[in-house]
Amino acid sequence: MIQINRSGKTGLLMVLPLILFFSCKKEEFEGQRPDERIAAALDAYYGTLAGSEYGWKGNLFPAGGRGFGFFFRFDRQNRVSMLADISDQTRRTAKESSYRIRATLTPSLYFDTYTYLHQLADPDPAVNNGTPGFGLYSDFEFSIQYASKDTLLLKGNLFGSRLELIRATREEAAAYEAGNLAAMKRRVSQFLEDRKFTYIEDAAGNIYTTAIDTEENTLIVNYDSAGTIATQKFGLSFFGTDQLIMSMPFRHDKFQFDRLIIDSQTGELQAAQGGQHFVLWDTEVPPFAFSAMWGVGYESIVVPIETEAQGNGAEFNLRRTTFLQNARTLLAAGTTFPEMTVTIDRKQQLLFVNQLIRQGANNFNARFVFSFIQQGDEYTFKYEGATDDNAKFLENAFIPVLEGFLYGKMQFDYDLELSELRASGQSGGLPGFKFVGRL
Known part of the structure; x- marks a missing residue:
């Protein structure tokens, strides 16, 4: 409650069967009891998570929007350490927790003790500047939707947040542990520092303005659609050594991209889809009039x-x-x-x-x-x-x-x-x- 002056007035593919595994053939389960099959299935997941020698790159996209890059190392003793793109400390200092994989309606990954994942879901707005009681509508318990030896796709059990885990290489693990989440954020901020308006131009000459917010981890793309300004907003997750993964691909007509890439030599940003790269140009002159953008691209x-x-x-x-x-x-x-x-x-x-x-x-x-x-x-x-x-x-x-x-x-x-x-x-x-x- 606001404190007032004492002299003033009073003021106030979704369900993954437990036996469907990348490393287990059908005959391996024949003759086993159901509980044995479940135990074998869960053990296979433990083996996959702990079996990545150099850990896992993570992209978390909360249901409330935005994006957060993570790096995880799991072991067979049910311990996991993580780095996260939340603050300068969480980007540089690993936090350890226990984890479990349980057989519910689908196999689920649980982070048992308070972690950086819990920080995003914390109901106290003082922790994450989120919604009281809900935080950033993020999760720390996930059902496993898809698994291979190199990739796991998970969905939050409460809010439906999306967590992607991709096996890391030795180079990537070393970069994360040397503070690369902080370094990437700094490089993107430096790129944007002296650029008022950034945009992408497709092969047909169409202009797509881009607005990157490195505090909120969001990307807004504006473009002319049949004479009016259309806008799409995406979460961004800092990923690997030089990428910002979007919460979903941008698509308009035949033009599309699903990530931004930081050029290692120049520090410039490019949008990318597969092998195609598109330069983010900059201009001092607004590509679209403010009257067209007010209430659309800028609210x-x-x-x-x-x-x-x-x-x-x-x-x-x-x-x-x-x-x-x-x-x-x-x-x-x-x-x-x-x-x-x-x-x-x-x-x-x-x-x-x-x-x-x-x-x-x-x-x-x-x-x-x-x-x-x-x-x-x-x-x-x-x-x-x-x-x-x-x-x-x-x-x-x-x-x-x-x-x-x-x-x-x-x-x-x-x-x-x-x-x-x-x-x-x-x-x-x-x-x-x-x-x-x-x-």
């Missing part, structure tokens, strides 16, 4: 509130500081208001303005909503009100900012002053009401 503008963003208008800054002065008198000392997120829903014709409230390590949200009428690239807004108790409590203090959206028509566009990808919102009827934030 939110994150505007700093405690600090002044370069490019802000004087009127917005005045209203921003007035809000801060008002809000600080209402809430406990030390409360901050780091950012305002402006999110559009073009289908519902709604604009959401979410003000973040921070008290120590706790974050709270105050959400306000506008309806709108769009004419070309201009928006006319109508204030619909506060949507939660936090917003109702903060509403009077936030009115100076909210009113700025109501003076005539507003326009939104890219802001290209800095290397960071940013956008602005500007009032046509209130001079100086212009805010700038990151996309």
Whole structure:
């Protein structure tokens, strides 16, 4: 609960038969009792997992989206060690757990003690910034859907997360254990650092813009589809020595790719499918107009509130500081208001303005909503009100900012002053009401 100032108001192929194995012929089970067959089947799985001398590369795609690269080493004493692309520590420091394979409806792999897999599923949002009670909708118990000596495909028993295990080579194992998950993330971040807009061009000259988020491990691809901008979003898993595996292949007409590859010599990224590679080009000029991308490729503008963003208008800054002065008198000392997120829903014709409230390590949200009428690239807004108790409590203090959206028509566009990808919102009827934030 938000703490308030004491002098203020109270505010608030799916089922795999147990006897179907890559290393066991049918006659090996003949004459055995069912329990003996099950035991032999489970032992074969143990043998496969522990039998990979150099461990297993892993791609985990939680049901909630995103992607996470893993590296596992299993042994016959029911112990497993793992590295995971979650934080700098988990990329470099292996964590050990016990594991079991059990015969349920299908053979299932269980990780018994708290691991990096459990961290993604942790119901406490302070652990993974996930949904309270659900985490990232990830799993730590998996049914085995397919197995060969080099590949296992698994499905989470609770949320249906997808886990792929691929036998690693000596070179790959050495790279993982030398910190390559962190190194790959750093190389991709460096590639993106000075590139505002990246895109792929197919053989027919069609443009596909790409937006890679190395914090969320996602890839967004935008393209022209019959005169409108279409978008597809994928999880990304850092994999092996130089690849980012997508949660599913991108397909449009005859063009497709299922991974990104980091060039070992240049550090540049390429999309790939089989033996075909497609360069990720970059440009300073947006391939698609912001009016076409707003609400499709880009849904939110994150505007700093405690600090002044370069490019802000004087009127917005005045209203921003007035809000801060008002809000600080209402809430406990030390409360901050780091950012305002402006999110559009073009289908519902709604604009959401979410003000973040921070008290120590706790974050709270105050959400306000506008309806709108769009004419070309201009928006006319109508204030619909506060949507939660936090917003109702903060509403009077936030009115100076909210009113700025109501003076005539507003326009939104890219802001290209800095290397960071940013956008602005500007009032046509209130001079100086212009805010700038990151996309």
